[in-house]
Amino acid sequence: MPDRTPTSSSDSTPHASLGDSLATGWDERGDELPPPDWGRRAGARRTGTVWLFALFITAMAGAHAWLSDRLTSEAFLAWATVFTAISFQALPFLVFGVALSAALTAFVPASLYQRFFPSRPGAAVPVAGLSGALLPGCECASVPIAGSLVKRGVAPAAALTFLLAAPAINPVVMIATAVAFAGRPEMVLARFAASLLASVVIGWIWVRFGRADWLRLPAPTHAEGTARWLVFRDSMLHDMMHAGGYLVVGALAAASLNILVPREWLLSVAEAPVVSVLVMAALAILLSICSEADAFVALSFTDFSPTAKLAFMVVGPMVDLKLVAMQAAVFGWRFAVRFAPLCLVVGLLSTFVIGGLLL
Amino acid sequence: MNRIAQGLTLVLLGAAALTSTVPTNMYLNWVKPGFGPFLIAAGAITVVLGAAVVAAEIRDGNRAEDDGADNSACATAGGDGHAGHDHARAPRVAWLLLVPVVAVFVVAPPALGSYTVERSEPASAPPEGPPSGRFDDGLDDAAPGEVVRMDIRQFVMRAWVDEERALAGREVELTGFAVPNDEGEGWYLARLQMACCAADAIVNRVLVTGVPEPEADTWWTVRGTWVEPEGELVDVSEHRFQALEWEAVDNPPDPYEA
Numbered sequence: 001m002p003d004r005t006p007t008s009s010s011d012s013t014p015h016a017s018l019g020d021s022l023a024t025g026w027d028e029r030g031d032e033l034p035p036p037d038w039g040r041r042a043g044a045r046r047t048g049t050v051w052l053f054a055l056f057i058t059a060m061a062g063a064h065a066w067l068s069d070r071l072t073s074e075a076f077l078a079w080a081t082v083f084t085a086i087s088f089q090a091l092p093f094l095v096f097g098v099a100l101s102a103a104l105t106a107f108v109p110a111s112l113y114q115r116f117f118p119s120r121p122g123a124a125v126p127v128a129g130l131s132g133a134l135l136p137g138c139e140c141a142s143v144p145i146a147g148s149l150v151k152r153g154v155a156p157a158a159a160l161t162f163l164l165a166a167p168a169i170n171p172v173v174m175i176a177t178a179v180a181f182a183g184r185p186e187m188v189l190a191r192f193a194a195s196l197l198a199s200v201v202i203g204w205i206w207v208r209f210g211r212a213d214w215l216r217l218p219a220p221t222h223a224e225g226t227a228r229w230l231v232f233r234d235s236m237l238h239d240m241m242h243a244g245g246y247l248v249v250g251a252l253a254a255a256s257l258n259i260l261v262p263r264e265w266l267l268s269v270a271e272a273p274v275v276s277v278l279v280m281a282a283l284a285i286l287l288s289i290c291s292e293a294d295a296f297v298a299l300s301f302t303d304f305s306p307t308a309k310l311a312f313m314v315v316g317p318m319v320d321l322k323l324v325a326m327q328a329a330v331f332g333w334r335f336a337v338r339f340a341p342l343c344l345v346v347g348l349l350s351t352f353v354i355g356g357l358l359l
Numbered sequence: 360m361n362r363i364a365q366g367l368t369l370v371l372l373g374a375a376a377l378t379s380t381v382p383t384n385m386y387l388n389w390v391k392p393g394f395g396p397f398l399i400a401a402g403a404i405t406v407v408l409g410a411a412v413v414a415a416e417i418r419d420g421n422r423a424e425d426d427g428a429d430n431s432a433c434a435t436a437g438g439d440g441h442a443g444h445d446h447a448r449a450p451r452v453a454w455l456l457l458v459p460v461v462a463v464f465v466v467a468p469p470a471l472g473s474y475t476v477e478r479s480e481p482a483s484a485p486p487e488g489p490p491s492g493r494f495d496d497g498l499d500d501a502a503p504g505e506v507v508r509m510d511i512r513q514f515v516m517r518a519w520v521d522e523e524r525a526l527a528g529r530e531v532e533l534t535g536f537a538v539p540n541d542e543g544e545g546w547y548l549a550r551l552q553m554a555c556c557a558a559d560a561i562v563n564r565v566l567v568t569g570v571p572e573p574e575a576d577t578w579w580t581v582r583g584t585w586v587e588p589e590g591e592l593v594d595v596s597e598h599r600f601q602a603l604e605w606e607a608v609d610n611p612p613d614p615y616e617a
Contacts, residue, residue, distance in 0.1 A: 045361060053367045078474050081469065084459060088398060089394070091376060092397035233415075258558055287558065289559055296555065
């Protein structure tokens with residue numbers, strides 16, 4: 001029986017640096033402490049919840065009947081459309097990513113990871129970066145997967161490199177980029193190189209400077225001997241609730257910006273060489289577009305330079321509103337507030353270097 | 360958020376995804392047609408997961424009541440609770456998963472239309488030319504004098520990029536929705552082009568002259584010819600279209616162009 005608790009799996013992983021040693025005590029958050037109603041009769045609470053949902057469904061039916069003719073605000077409807085579009089665009093990726101991550105947690109023994117990833121974090125980082133090229137999906141899928149990698153004893157730096165590389169350089173995204181920028185293979189190459197470079201560099205920075213207590217690690221969910229499908233089910237439920245909630249936060253923010261900020265404001269800066277790159281990076285963060293679609297969006301900014309478009313495609317899969325919220329859900333805010341600026345800076349530097357060399 | 364609430368939330372979320380794909384085509388207002396099967400699969404998985412959680416919770420709860428103890432919160436947590444981590448509860452932010460449910464069942468957001476078009480200025484630079492050097496609109500293959508049906512995207516590309524001006528004098532049929540033009544004559548026939556979802560939609564539009572302005576957001580098929588501009592094509596961002604005939608379209612199947 002493979003050992004599932006991080007405490008003991010970290011014992012079998014050499015602590016090459018502080019950043020890769022796993023904390024043994026979890027940084028608990030307030031809302032996960034034992035609830036105040038701990039010990040009250042569960043039956044009453046359950047019945048209450050069911051009634052609450054019944055009421056909610058009735059209210060929705062009523063609201064639909066009452067509102068359908070009255071909802072005429074075009075701005076609100078456009079906002080609702082963009083919000084729903086972002087949510088439902090991301091939902092399948094979230095569900096498949098969460099399912100894959102739950103399967104990794106439940107069915108793949110930890111020893112397999114330790115064989116696949118070199119034990120020295122410095123060496124595991126590039127391996128993790130390249131293995132990001134294997135997993136088709138977007139950033140919504142990679143966050144829970146990275147969480148489960150850490151849970152299974154993979155060095156956090158390597159898991160983070162995987163988290164950054166997978167949504168940017170996987171085959172689906174590469175093909176989408178090639179389709180969008182047809183006839184310009186240097187754009188695809190530049191995206192691959194810049195994203196991989198940034199991911200690996202960030203991984204190495206984390207090996208050297210990262211601190212274990214910045215990372216709130218996903219708690220081990222099950223004692224040994226729990227049926228595997230129960231582990232699978234509960235791990236999936238846990239990730240759906242955490243990552244899914246923040247996905248909605250990101251979608252709300254992105255939809256609001258999409259409606260409130262006219263794209264034309266940005267076109268006025270398209271000519272400035274460095275500023276235009278920064279503006280495109282900022283736009284990537286705000287719009288939170290799925291990495292499988294961002295190449296088409298980058299292409300639509302015809303006034304911007306190729307390097308600025310590259311910045312949009314390199315920064316977007318690493319830092320955006322939706323993604324930062326999801327990272328915070330899985331690894332905690334202490335992690336997210338340090339990791340997002342690091343990704344932004346390294347991503348931009350990598351864009352300038354690769355853009356300067358290739359474009 | 361207790362486990363029953365989590366399970367029911369997932370059931371509703373999955374039901375929203377399934378409702379917008381299976382009995383209706385609502386999802387076409389938001390994402391690309393090819394995305395339908397993925398949404399169906401994701402919706403089904405979400406419903407099954409939510410139902411399994413609710414069923415297990417009710418079963419465990421009943422057993423707990425029989426035992427006379429409340430252990431439902433850690434019924435599957437292996438009992439030791441891991442330093443007080445109550446894994447059975449979800450953070451409050453998870454309630455937000457009900458927002459898309461409300462959006463689908465209450466608001467049922469329509470496809471983007473004239474509001475979005477009116478708010479966006481026409482792009483100031485032409486699109487990148489066709490990658491292979493060949494336009495994909497079928498104009499080159501059509502017999503002379505034949506009416507060519509093309510997307511507004513393809514028309515705009517031709518009108519803006521094709522230095523050969525092959526479009527001149529050809530009869531073309533375009534389909535889109537009407538957008539009023541507040542300045543000057545004519546009205547716009549527009550269509551949104553979507554790469555992935557409505558968040559990345561970009562506007563393609565032509566200025567129609569020769570027929571009276573219809574009501575905003577009504578759909579029309581207009582047959583007419585390109586009004587060839589003077590000077591460099593690249594500098595002309597408003598593409599004019601002289602209408603000859605037009606016909607109302609009821610409910611076009613896909614509101615967006617690929």
